[in-house]
Amino acid sequence: MSENTIFSATETHVFHKSLKKACNNCAELITVVMATSDGHVVASETASKTLDTHRLAAMAASFTGLSYTMASEVNMGSVKRASIEGTNGLLLSQLIEVKNMEFAVTAIFDKDIKTGLAQYALKSLVADLLSCFN
């Protein structure tokens, strides 16, 4: 299991509060994971009882890493986020850089979400997480 060793329990609690707030503000947001860009969980919040958030964190790191590399390969410019649309929902993942650290923030929404709302929810969450570092 990949535990976060970068932040103290108190700091992790602050991130977790942000993730919980995001879930409370958006009923369709079912899972959110903040991970280091190399795949360790920093904080997570999920309504699922079976989801392994540590595994998801590692996958999020691979997914964002590959997506951002692909974007660079085809000259897509600055990347806002990477997404997966499935019949059962929508996954958005975004890399954030703050204080010389990188994190992959991944949000999973159920199928009733509108793409614009999902993007807004992730954008708000990222802004909230970044404010935690100030």
Place this chain on the structure above:
Amino acid sequence: MDRKKIIFIGPIGAGKSTAINAVSDTDAVATEAKNSDTDIVDKATTTVAMDYGELKLDDNNTIGLYGIPGQRRFNFIWPVVSKGAFGCILLLDASHENCWDDLDYFLKSFSKFSEKGSLIIGLNRAEDVEACIKKSQDIVQDNNFALPVFVGDPRDRNDVCMLIEALIANVETQIFLGEFSDE
């Protein structure tokens, strides 16, 4: 034109990305992220999805060189990256305290290749070469495999090419022996 695929496997810091960069005839593609496991390996970045490079052969064929992320938490992507590969090169840092556990772990994790002899082992930073090769062979034999072990520097193009040639030769030998035993 024929395209073959080999994969570089092994733990973080073994030299997989370095080896691919050393031999690739094209700009190698990397998916690097900041490394937060600095207590295990002191390096700034680490592969999180895959590395990719290409080696062009004299006969106009190309070998695709793929590297996996070495941390065990990324094991979900290993079958994805290794799909369609005809063999793999297991790189290890012989100076690292977990080297022998890692050897055993990767032999088992990539048993699809170990079992049929399409895996070779490359030891990096081996000080006592003889002892390191002996230890490696003991672990290989304990797993009931027969696999060659080499010592080399992943930064050195010649060393990495030697590993690739050895892998190809070993795979061809296994195919030949397989055909011979079928007759």
